[in-house]
Amino acid sequence: MDGFVSIEKSFVVLGCVYLSWKIIKHIWSSLNLEKDPVTVLVTGAAGQIGYALVPMIARGEMLGPDQPVIIHMLDIEQAAEALNGVKMELIDAAFPLLKGVVATTDVVEACSDVNIAILVGGFPRKEGMERKDVMSKNVSIYKAQALALDQHAAPDCKVLVVANPANTNALILKEFAPSIPEKNITCLTRLDHNRALGQISEKLNVHVSDVKNVIIWGNHSSTQYPDANHATVKTFTGEKPATELVGDDKWLKTEFIDTVQQRGAAIIKARRMSSALSAASSACDHIRDWVLGTPKGTWVSMGVSSDGSYGVPQGLIYSFPVTCDKGEWSIMQGLKIDEFSREKMDANAKELMEEKSLAYSCLN
Template sequence: AFSSGVKTVTVTGGAGQISYSLLLRIASGAFLGPDQRIRLKILDLPFMQDSLKGVQMELHDCAFETLDEVIVTDDLTTAFKDTDYCFLVGSKPRGPGMERGDLLKDNGKIFVGVGQAINDNASRDCKTIVVGNPANTNCLICAHYAKDIAKKNFTAMTRLDHNRAAAQLALKANTNVSNVKKVAVWGNHSPTMFPDIKNTTINGKAARSVVDTKWETEHFIPVVQQRGAAIIKARK
């Protein structure tokens, strides 16, 4: 039986690569469970509306019982009106030769407008996750402009950096990753990101008593920072 009430979920950048995998999971119930009906609102730029209609057609064709309605739009107010959950994926990807700073100049502006639209339209306890990079800085901008919504309702998806750090520690200690706890990452998803093991434990012991400083500074930190580039190079 479905729980009463429909939850509204907004996804920005809905015509892009990441959203293509994400939308299906939200619509199928993998996000809010099989008993929760969902109204999905998908935003992208005006010139992406044809592509977005294709995504809408595919979602209709899935015939998910969890999916009450699919609204596609290029209008911020329509996208965020009464929304309960926001996935902010829409942003400009980094082009050849672009630095993080250039990316931030373009993408920062997007998150000013989106933050204001959330503030003006969304449910007062709306939860937001920022995916578009640099995710944590964009999240800070968004939360700042959504000034009437509690800051604790905003988070940035930096899980990949966290997971990379936890996995390297597990490999080094020859243990399962579930035994690695309290890994922190600081900074943007970029080569300056800093994996922090100050409070980390491995099998209940302080990580720094399990791994030595030389390995931490000369291997662990650069490997985690440069992992994305290393994978692209290896898979070419």
């Protein structure tokens, strides 16, 4: 009999707990409590990537489905009318998470109080232009944006550089925005990382979500090194090395690398325009994992300031495998590097050192 009484009391207690939880939930909901909005800057916002990116941010794909945002959009004077059109579309879409939109050609207004800056705008290389001419144009743009962010952005502002040459643009930004922590300035190699995941998944005819831990080493350029040596694939019998399942070392060292390196050019050839959709999606992936964290046992590729890991010169913005937790990234340590990889990684470091010298000569 005592046992039945105890069980009855337990049900009463559980019922009270459940009722209390429902009451608290109702009160919380009625108070309409929500997170403070995060202010996100997108430069070059009237362009193709910006146009694809801003609705993703407003929809919660970058910072989560419960995070309100204010979007600042910056573009050049010639694009002011198109930029205003993007603003009108954002308003017309009635995104519940979107708490404000600023569309401006004023870099100071655009950078004011931003928590996250995604720098898509840059000067593209045109036919007949020398490499130094392109570098000079972008050095000027990124120096101006760095100074504005340094003076007007939130103290903990996180920066993602998308525009090419992405690594060196980020390096210039780091130079002229000393108040922004060095670890808060990154560049986008997640697009290349995602492309590498896609190639492995297609080769093995598995879902891309079953593939993880590819690496993009080095520069976001045609010399980048996509590395599948540490990648794994989920199977019915557990995770297995991608190299073992592919079983074709020649493909991994030739066609796989070439396809990832040249994917952007292949897309331009196919659609007569650059890869805007995938670039915007990967920028969201980059920020989301950085802010919200990477899944346990998974790393992603980010262009970050080198601390000397894997023999990469300190201070270069270089793509490494990283894990993220509580808004901080950490370079994955202890990975075995074979001779083939070492050669590719060193070639990227050399190229980035040359780009750095060229950029500094443009400054002078």
